[in-house]
Amino acid sequence: MLKPVILIVDDERPYVDLLGELLEKYGMEAHTAYDAGDALFRIRATKPDLILMDLKMPQMDGLSLIDRLRSEQEWQKIPIVVVSARTGKEYQEAALEAGANRFLAKPFSSAELIEVLTE
Numbered sequence: 001m002l003k004p005v006i007l008i009v010d011d012e013r014p015y016v017d018l019l020g021e022l023l024e025k026y027g028m029e030a031h032t033a034y035d036a037g038d039a040l041f042r043i044r045a046t047k048p049d050l051i052l053m054d055l056k057m058p059q060m061d062g063l064s065l066i067d068r069l070r071s072e073q074e075w076q077k078i079p080i081v082v083v084s085a086r087t088g089k090e091y092q093e094a095a096l097e098a099g100a101n102r103f104l105a106k107p108f109s110s111a112e113l114i115e116v117l118t119e
Contacts, residue, residue: 003029005046006117009039009053009065010083019052022110028117036060040068048078050117055084055091063098070099081116083108 010016020030031046033039055062069075082095087105
């Protein structure tokens with residue numbers, strides 16, 4: 001059975017590394033990107049089954065990246081879960097309106113994350 005491929009996009013390297021280790025512990029193949037430009041490259045290279053991304057990143061924020069992904073036919077159907085410390089209702093609504101499938105507020109437990117990823 002193939003492992004689900006998850007791309008983690010966040011500019012906080014220690015957080016990304018920890019999240020990658022957690023996903024691999026649960027039998028997933030984790031790839032990482034530390035900004036939107038790197039994410040676009042990694043999406044082409046890895047063809048992820050799902051993308052976990054933060055909203056606040058350098059160069060291009062998460063909402064702009066979601067817009068970009070949803071405008072490309074080959075990437076429109078990749079599920080996107082926004083993971084962000086920006087937990088206000090306006091951020092959640094903006095992420096979902098931009099095309100994210102789910103919003104998970106930081107901090108979250110590993111059980112919450114795995115539940116979202118295995119739905």
